[in-house]
Amino acid sequence: MTPGPERGGRVVVGSALAVLATWSGLLALTGLVAGRRWLLVSLVAVLVVAGATGLARAATRTWWVPTAVGAFVALVGLVLRYGAPPGRPQFLPDLDAVARAWTTARQGVQVVNDSYVPMPDVRPGEMLVVIGALAVYLLVDAAVLTLRVPAVSGVALLALWIPAIVLGFPAGAAPMFWTACAYLALLAYGAAPLHAHAGRVRRICTATVTTVVLACGSLLAGPPLMDLPGWASVALPTFGDGPVGPLELSDDLDLRESLGARSGQVVLTYRVSDPSAPDGTAGADSVVAEAAVATVDPSATPAPTGEPTEPTTPAIDARLVGPLRAFTLTTFDGRLWERTDNDQLDPWDPAALLASDPQVLGTAPDPAVGSLAQVDVEVGALRERRLPVSTFPRTVAVGGDWGYDPLRDEVVGERATSDGLTYSMLVQVPTLTAQDLRGARVGRPTDADLYTALPGTEHREDIAALAAQVTEDSVGPYDQALDLQTWLRSAANFTYDTRVPPARTSDAVWDFLEDRRGYCVQFATAMAMMARTLDIPSRVGVGFLPGQRTDDGEYVVTGRLAHAWPELYFDGLGWVRFEPTPASQSGPPPVWADPFSAASGAGSFTEEVPQQQQGTAPTAAATAPATVPSGVDEETTSWVPVGVSVALVLLVAGAASVAALLVRRRRRWVPTPEHAWWALRRELARLDVRWSDATSPRGVVRQVDQVVAARTGRGLAGPPRDALERLARAVERARYAPTAEVHTPEELDAWVRQVRDGVRDALTQAAAPEPARIG
Structure with a gap:
């Protein structure tokens, strides 16, 4: 005869184990979702529903009532929390609250689909995670206490791990260890006899000794394994996922490699100051004021064409200095970027400018040419032979054995950087505008043939034809470059995705242009190769985006901000950076390559890094669903990190959802x-x-x-x-x-x-x- 539901004191133990198992499983999502608010809310929600099921189980002997009560409490709690009117709580659910909660859930799906890992910790995404956590708990509770088949609970717990495993962003050893321990405890709970006192002490001792041995073995073996070479090193585009060890940028970028978990290691910290200020610094108030002047008012109307606009003074901050480039890549074989080092390195004068433009190289910084910014850098967990420097002309003062490669505009050392190394730059940011570039011709850098060479792949002509089609209305190389950038940045054309679909041809660029999904290396490579088909010299720069500004004015750069971008060569201007990677990853493009900035008359360098990219948890305001770029085709929606967990609840709610869709007013839904x-x-x-x-x-x-x-x-x-x-x-x-x-x-x-x-x-x-x- 099949045993009935659990009764008596064992119910309390079983419920507690089910809660602990669900909590442990939620740790699997820490590598997929930024911040910790979602985790705290999920833990509390599971505890509340567990209390409701426990009370129901104590009040009735009907096997399905506890699960139904738990589901009802979960549904009401979700409606009250996520369907409440903005700015005030909701104490009783109503139809309006249900509608708002449903809208929040829909926005959560959009946020998850449009976000890269880690997903921002915003309210709509949080709702999906909470739904998944409650569904998993109810299934575990039913398997352990209602059906009394604890082994089946492993299927529900595995649902929380499948997204991280499929996407390649595992949370680490600790969550796996605690989840495994909780599952073993559930199995032991189910195997324990209901009414047997004989041998109780022996069973308790055996279980305790086994648990202690497993825990001690994990604690003793974990640190030595993590310290082995390569476990925590980072190579772009994989970026790594280790919390310890140095970070190193890869010289060879393989477009077939997926972008793995990004390292939270602090690789650089630096300060940007105004050298013309009395104390050599730019106060926080002045920086904020200047940034406010340079910011485009969303409600402002652009000045009519031909009407002069008031010039604005750019704020002296990291956005002005732009990304810090470590090195550039020139040779591409259709799949892999390869680097060849230059053995001829030159000494340089720390007071003279280093630049890719021969006319600027070796000259003194001139405030009449552009804005000057003092940058003082301290290296963290970065082990790199090339010093990250601004893409603009700059002086470099650094201790140790370093040489300058004028062909690639790189500062190269005999040894890699180490923790605590400091160096300074005086960056000369030119007043480069779209008008300057529109009047420039294609330049011919040294070894120009290398920068226009194309791999002899089977789709070389297809890429050239596509580039010609995208730029068919362009006049001049700058307009061609701008059209390529605009086409690649459009969320309607491409989606930023850290995963790489299986190769279909020998040409990785063509596969990317067909799949329309990729990350910074693929966007940069595609624009560089398409520019070369138009006979515009191009290369790829590798380095770090500006970073997060702290309260004391210091900028912090982590491994999450490793980035790649294309650079094109223009006569009299040298190498010029463009930004084809979508804004969700890279922020706004440079001001000279920003059609919106040019149209609205903004003339300052206001490059911001999205909050989603930075090492600290993003704020809800910075990642609100209304501001998340969309354009994902419903037929090619990306894998939802918590989809497996949420699917169980969506199946139950499927009938209601279909009915709601049938009675909804017939109209086109255009959310963005x-x-x-x-x-x-x-x-x-x-x-x-x-x-x-x-x-x-x-x-x-x-x-x-x-x-x-x-x-x-x-x-x-x-x-x-x-x-x-x-x-x-x-x-x-x-x-x-x-x-x-x-x-x-x-x-x-x-x-x-x-x-x-x-x-x-x-x-x-x-x-x-x-x-x-x-x-």
Whole structure:
């Protein structure tokens, strides 16, 4: 006869073990989600539901009631926490709260899909994790106390580990150890006889001794294993996941390698100051004030074309100095970037500038040429023979045996950097603008053939044809480079993803352009190779993004900020950095390569690193779902890190979800400006009004107006024209601005319908025959 549910004092022990097992399993997600708030909320939620199931089990003998009560309490708790109105608590659930909770869950799915690992610890994502934790606990509780088959609980606990295993971001040995211990305790609980006192002391002693031996063995064996060479070293693009040991950037970047867990090691700390200030520093207040002047007002209207704008003084901070480059790569064979060192290293004058531009190399810093910034760096857990320096001309003062490679603009040492090494730079940031680049021709650097060489892969001509198509409307090398960058950065075209799909051809770049998913190395390589097909010399720079500013004004750079970007060579300007990697990973592009900044008249270097990338936990405001770039095709949605856990609950709620979808008002759901933009593109394509992927949003406005004017005799005007301009501006801000404007789906949908109806009505009226006159 099948035994019934657990009764008596064993229920308390079983419930406690189920809670501990679920808590241990949640530790598997620490490598996937940033911060710790989600973990605390999940632990409390599991404890509350466990209390509810325990009380229900004590009050009834019906086997399914405790699980049903626990599920009901979990549902009510989720609605009250995540469906409460903004700014005030909710004590009783209602239909409005249910709707808000459902919207938050949908936003959580969008955040998870659009985020890279680690996912930001924001409220919608937190909700999904809590749902998964409660579902796992209810399954473990039912298996252990209701069905009395504790072995089955391992399936539910494994669900919390599958995302980390599949994505390649394991949480480490400690969570695995505690989860295994909790599961073994559940098995021992199920194997213990219900009414047997004989041998109790012996069983307790045996279990205690075994537990102590396993724990001591793990504690003694763990540290020596972690100290073995290579366990904690980091190589881009894998970035590593060890909490100890030095970090080293890889010389050979393989586009087939997935981007592994990023190291939280602090590799650099530095300060940026204004050398012209009386005390040689830039006060926090002045930096904030200057940054505020340089920030683009989201509600401001761009100055009309040809109308002069007031120049702004750039803030002397890390955003002005930009990323710190360690080295560059030139030779690419279709899959692997390879590096060849230059044996001829030159000494240099610490007071003279080092630069890729021969006309600047060896000259003294000149404040009339650009802004000067003093940068004082201290090396942390970085073991690198090339010194990370600014991409702009700079002086370098460092102790030890170091030489300068003028061909690659690199500072190379005989030995690798070590913890505590300090060096300083005086960076000369030129006043480079889009107008300067638009008037420049393609340059010819030393060994120019190396920088235009293309690998002889089977898809070489396909890449060249695609580059020509993207830049077909461009005039000059700068416009070509800008179109390539715009096309790659668009969230509607590509998705930042740390995973690499299986190889389909011998050309990794072509596979990336077909899959439309990748990380910084692939975005940088694709733009460099496509630029070379246009006969623009290009290379890839490797280094670190600026970092997180602390309260005392110091910038902290961790292994998470290791980055790669393309550099193109222009006559008279040298190597110029571009940023094709989407903003979710890299932040805004350089000001000279930012169409939005150029259109709005912003002239300062305001490059910010997204909070999601930095070593500290991101704030909810910085990673709110409304600002997360979207554009992920529903048919190619990326793996949801907690999807396996949440799927169990979604199956139960499936019927209700389908019913809600059936009764929902029939309308197009356009949650982001990018979704709305592509919805509009599909609608206008049906009216034979089309544009290419490389056309900017403002260019689309002009092109649609021209097409309507050519076919009707007058351009698009009135509310449809206004709606098109508003939508174009929203897309620009979503792609290029540090923070995007918040628009509701209803507002975006209204713009799409207004433009579609206006264009259709104008074309229909023009095509209708003129009525005959009587008389």
